[in-house]
Amino acid sequence: MKKFNSTELLDQLQSDVRQMILRVNQLKSADPGFLLEQPAPGKWSVVEVLGHLNSYTTYYLVAIENSLKNGKPAREIYKPGFIGDYFTKLMQPTERGEVKNKMKSPKNHRPARHLDSAPVIKTFLEHQHRLLDLLEQAKSVDIGGIKTPITISRFIKLKTGDVLRFLIAHEQRHFVQIENALTAISGFRSGKYPAALPVV
Numbered sequence: 001m002k003k004f005n006s007t008e009l010l011d012q013l014q015s016d017v018r019q020m021i022l023r024v025n026q027l028k029s030a031d032p033g034f035l036l037e038q039p040a041p042g043k044w045s046v047v048e049v050l051g052h053l054n055s056y057t058t059y060y061l062v063a064i065e066n067s068l069k070n071g072k073p074a075r076e077i078y079k080p081g082f083i084g085d086y087f088t089k090l091m092q093p094t095e096r097g098e099v100k101n102k103m104k105s106p107k108n109h110r111p112a113r114h115l116d117s118a119p120v121i122k123t124f125l126e127h128q129h130r131l132l133d134l135l136e137q138a139k140s141v142d143i144g145g146i147k148t149p150i151t152i153s154r155f156i157k158l159k160t161g162d163v164l165r166f167l168i169a170h171e172q173r174h175f176v177q178i179e180n181a182l183t184a185i186s187g188f189r190s191g192k193y194p195a196a197l198p199v200v
Helices: 006-027 032-036 046-068 082-091 117-138 160-190
Strands: 147-149 157-159
Touching (some): 006 160, 032 117, 147 160
Antiparallel strands (some): 147 157
């Protein structure tokens, strides 16, 4: 299993988060109706995807913050756990920006319909900036020596480094979905695609 330089890993995760912040800041100026439009029946709108991500960060930001409080001084090398590494790789999009393993979201993390785009986007950006702060704090902590409970069951805990990796991989996965939705909606409006275009 691949080992990481702890600081370099956290720097990369911060870079990944900044890219998502940048993308959502670009979307703030879009027509709210465009962001609320579903790309196909039963497929999530951009705002619904962001609402889904907010439901996870609402839990994980608190859980990670609590874990970091109990951390010992940082170690130079981070070795992922077997389960955490497996789920992170399962979540991550490919280098070509594709999602290979499709999954159904748990009912308690499915977004509500008829969301208001402005507060959803505001919450997303607030959560991502807080995540950046936690990643910075994590640089002074042994992220392999502390564990964080996961949403599936709070009795199951993974290395905090793996939870950070998994959380951000999950967001990147859904940003592929966002880009696919934007492409499909733009196509509908221009008459380029049929209304039943399948979207990830």
